[in-house]
Amino acid sequence: MAERVDKQASAEAAGEKISGGHLVAKALRHEGVDTIFTLCGGHIIDIYDGCLDEGIKIVDVRHEQVAAHAADGYARVTGTPGCAVVTAGPGTTDAITGIANAFRAESPMLMIGGQGALSQHKMGSLQDLPHVDILRPITKFSATVPTTERIADMISMAFRECYHGAPGPSYLEIPRDILDAKVDLSKARIPKPGHYRASIRSIGDPADIERLADILVHAKKPCVLLGTQVWTCRATEAAIAFAKTLNIPAFMNGAGRGTLPPGDPHHFQQTRRYAFDKADVIIIVGTPFDFRMGYGRRLREDAAVVQIDMDYRTVGKNRDISLGIVGDVGAVLSAVTQAVSGRVNNGANERKPWMEELRAEEDRMQSDRMTRLKSDAQPIHPLRLCYEINEFLREDSVYIGDGGDIVTFSGGVVQPKSPGHWMDPGPLGTLGVGVPFAMACKLARPQKEVVCLFGDGAFTLTGWDFETMVRFNLPFVGIVGNNSAWNQIRFGQLAKYGQQRGDVGNKLGDVAFDQFATMLGGYGEEVRDPKGIQPALQRARASGKPSLINVWIDPEAYAPGTQNQTMYR
Numbered sequence: 313m314a315e316r317v318d319k320q321a322s323a324e325a326a327g328e329k330i331s332g333g334h335l336v337a338k339a340l341r342h343e344g345v346d347t348i349f350t351l352c353g354g355h356i357i358d359i360y361d362g363c364l365d366e367g368i369k370i371v372d373v374r375h376e377q378v379a380a381h382a383a384d385g386y387a388r389v390t391g392t393p394g395c396a397v398v399t400a401g402p403g404t405t406d407a408i409t410g411i412a413n414a415f416r417a418e419s420p421m422l423m424i425g426g427q428g429a430l431s432q433h434k435m436g437s438l439q440d441l442p443h444v445d446i447l448r449p450i451t452k453f454s455a456t457v458p459t460t461e462r463i464a465d466m467i468s469m470a471f472r473e474c475y476h477g478a479p480g481p482s483y484l485e486i487p488r489d490i491l492d493a494k495v496d497l498s499k500a501r502i503p504k505p506g507h508y509r510a511s512i513r514s515i516g517d518p519a520d521i522e523r524l525a526d527i528l529v530h531a532k533k534p535c536v537l538l539g540t541q542v543w544t545c546r547a548t549e550a551a552i553a554f555a556k557t558l559n560i561p562a563f564m565n566g567a568g569r570g571t572l573p574p575g576d577p578h579h580f581q582q583t584r585r586y587a588f589d590k591a592d593v594i595i596i597v598g599t600p601f602d603f604r605m606g607y608g609r610r611l612r613e614d615a616a617v618v619q620i621d622m623d624y625r626t627v628g629k630n631r632d633i634s635l636g637i638v639g640d641v642g643a644v645l646s647a648v649t650q651a652v653s654g655r656v657n658n659g660a661n662e663r664k665p666w667m668e669e670l671r672a673e674e675d676r677m678q679s680d681r682m683t684r685l686k687s688d689a690q691p692i693h694p695l696r697l698c699y700e701i702n703e704f705l706r707e708d709s710v711y712i713g714d715g716g717d718i719v720t721f722s723g724g725v726v727q728p729k730s731p732g733h734w735m736d737p738g739p740l741g742t743l744g745v746g747v748p749f750a751m752a753c754k755l756a757r758p759q760k761e762v763v764c765l766f767g768d769g770a771f772t773l774t775g776w777d778f779e780t781m782v783r784f785n786l787p788f789v790g791i792v793g794n795n796s797a798w799n800q801i802r803f804g805q806l807a808k809y810g811q812q813r814g815d816v817g818n819k820l821g822d823v824a825f826d827q828f829a830t831m832l833g834g835y836g837e838e839v840r841d842p843k844g845i846q847p848a849l850q851r852a853r854a855s856g857k858p859s860l861i862n863v864w865i866d867p868e869a870y871a872p873g874t875q876n877q878t879m880y881r
Contacts, residue, residue: 353399355426380410541598547642715767
């Protein structure tokens with residue numbers, strides 16, 4: 313880095329010219345971006361030239377939606393912003409789903425889009441669309457770069473906005489003539505790395521930290537839900553210390569899964585509804601009261617409800633709360649743990665019966681479903697597939713869920729063994745994230761094993777980028793839970809319209825995904841007998857290739873989460 317800075321200083325002194333595309337690459341490098349996800353287009357190729365000079369890896373995909381999802385996934389894995397670069401018009405609109413998903417999932421990323429030349433503004437240039445206006449509602453920042461000299465400055469501005477409140481995506485449009493033009497390097501403002509950021513690790517009002525500490529010291533039956541922002545803030549250690557110091561049962565959702573490992577005495581999975589019905593204090597960390605939480609209605613009315621979140625707009629939305637704290641969730645949890653130090657011992661000991669009550673219920677619920685988890689039925693029950701996947705996972709296995717009903721099944725069974733090892737689309741419920749998330753994960757953390765469970769419908773949305781995985785030698789273990797249907801929708805349709813019309817628009821053909829994988833140079837295998845699942849997974853792992861294990865599952869089995877969806881009530 314020091315050598316690169318010295319060369320830049322010498323170039324500035326010599327009056328060297330630099331193109332817009334090279335300014336983009338320099339600005340990205342200053343932000344710590346080492347990889348871009350892209351699909352080529354005439355508006356953006358100078359960025360590639362700059363990235364080659366700056367040592368930024370260029371990963372070219374087959375659909376712009378994949379580029380956006382992969383940039384989102386890269387941000388989730390690394391904790392630094394991801395970057396997608398797409399061309400104008402349909403290149404940008406193809407990527408919108410990925411941007412929208414990152415927006416709802418609070419994932420920081422920058423999408424750079426092409427545009428016709430400013431000199432052709434409003435003349436009907438190739439692929440001209442009002443991208444900035446289209447993207448504004450689903451980004452934290454959306455703007456056009458007006459001059460070549462401003463490129464690096466505006467890229468830093470866009471990245472800063474990614475971290476305003478809860479994280480999210482930004483969009484920057486660069487017209488073709490702005491990108492291709494050359495300017496004196498001395499006139500191009502390139503912000504100095506590390507000199508245009510402020511700390512975002514706020515604990516909110518210190519008086520509220522003391523209030524929460526007092527609430528918890530006197531609580532008899534508290535519980536905590538650790539959501540995605542625990543991982544966003546890299547707050548694993550703070551969350552563990554909080555749960556253990558206060559002796560509080562912890563539930564996890566979203567990317568918060570894995571904060572506490574399976575088998576930890578404070579880790580609970582099955583009894584969340586039971587705990588919410590009986591707890592006197594419920595702490596919700598980094599999770600909004602959206603549909604996944606029944607809009608807050610699943611929390612008992614007479615419980616003290618405390619919400620900790622990075623975004624002020626989320627706190628108290630859809631449900632009244634007893635206390636709200638806005639700040640970095642790790643900093644807040646650490647401050648509360650410190651505040652209770654020395655006065656929590658008796659209260660923590662008094663919670664032993666509460667912990668034992670929950671553990672007994674957890675064990676009972678697990679025992680009740682063990683028959684289905686180990687069912688030898690054919691077609692294979694989805695719970696048996698999920699059970700085998702959970703048994704297959706190692707400490708370093710990152711689990712990715714991409715589907716509807718099958719992934720809903722997996723949410724109650726699959727338990728990542730380490731923090732940051734669970735990935736799902738988030739609250740937008742976008743299908744098609746599996747291959748791009750796997751791509752991002754293997755590029756960012758090549759030493760990790762990636763295991764991805766697809767619904768057969770979900771895989772087809774972005775599945776052609778399986779070829780990209782082969783081309784870039786990114787091995788992963790993919791499993792398709794294949795019931796030849798969009799079963800999450802099918803359940804509600806059958807319930808509403810009956811058997812004669814319930815299958816309209818949601819039945820799919822029987823696809824041999826194992827053969828698809830083999831055709832593209834990966835590893836493929838078909839499984840119809842549940843006893844064959846584990847050996848097939850082991851062979852996929854040993855192959856060292858991108859793989860698809862095509863598992864035929866029972867189309868008449870539906871996850872409880874599917875059957876309880878509010879849209880069907």
